[in-house]
Amino acid sequence: MIEILIADNQTLTREGVKALLATMVDINIAASAAYPIELEKLINTYEPAVVLLDPYYSRRFTVDDVRHIMARYPHVRILILSNRQNREQIQEILDLGIKNYVFKECSREELVYAVYSTAKGEQFFCKNIFETLFGNKLIPEKADTLPQLSSRETELIYLIADGLTNNEIAEKLFLSVHTIKTHRKNIIRKLGFTFKNTAELAALLQKR
Incomplete structure (x- = not known):
């Protein structure tokens, strides 16, 4: 069973992610947090495999929180789930060593793949991340x-x-x-x- 914490200050986002993953029998949403201090308490309580975190919305959670979790809880894997950001913001996260990033506009299938990949320590980016990073430069001519x-x-x-x-x-x-x-x-x-x-x-x- 993959234990997950959701860190996002938007109630609809938290409930929406729960609903999208509710049918997956091997994924359990242990709890959700709206504030960094709450998230840290929940990590200590549940010891999740994956934390879904938005470091860019309304400055409630920040990139510094990502750094803190990575440093203090190295066993916890972070999946960034955010609104669409620019290339520099995405690269800032990737430079921290984060290997899993999806936009909130991604499909349910991409989110599920992202959760499984994150839990296994494998890399996953939704297709819109690649589009933001690389644009159309890498699209085959045909x-x-x-x-x-x-x-x-x-x-x-x-x-x-x-x-x-x-x-x-x-x-x-x-x-x-x-x-x-x-x-x-x-x-x-x-x-x-x-x-x-x-x-x-x-x-x-x-x-x-």
């Missing part, structure tokens, strides 16, 4: 005419971009490795190019 991908193929692209191997993806999706390899071949066949790096995968997702 991106505007890309054929439609199935939901499974799109899901697979996220997992590949997250650095998972074929075996890890197969285990996560309860599929055979052969099926994963087939999906990858189909994606390459549809798109007409191979995936050389994560940036290409992220650029593809920006356009969908």
Whole structure:
């Protein structure tokens, strides 16, 4: 069971995240905090695996709070969940060593992936983070005419971009490795190019 704390001073945000994750049987929202001092007490009480935190809204929580949690509670992994920020603000967070960041406009699927990835110590950024960081520079030339991908193929692209191997993806999706390899071949066949790096995968997702 992944124990989570939500740190956000917006009641609707806290309740909305709870509702989005409520159906996940292996995720438990232990508590939520509206103030830094409250968050620290809850960390000591629940010892969560993941803290969802917005360091930019209304100065209630700040980047300094992120630094404090990372320094005092190194076992706690932080997932940044914020409104859309500019490139400099995102980079400021990444420079602290944060590996997981999603905007509040992201999809439920991206949020769920982000929670699981954060809990496992793996990196995950929603597609809009890549768009803010890189713009359209990394989008393949034929991106505007890309054929439609199935939901499974799109899901697979996220997992590949997250650095998972074929075996890890197969285990996560309860599929055979052969099926994963087939999906990858189909994606390459549809798109007409191979995936050389994560940036290409992220650029593809920006356009969908």
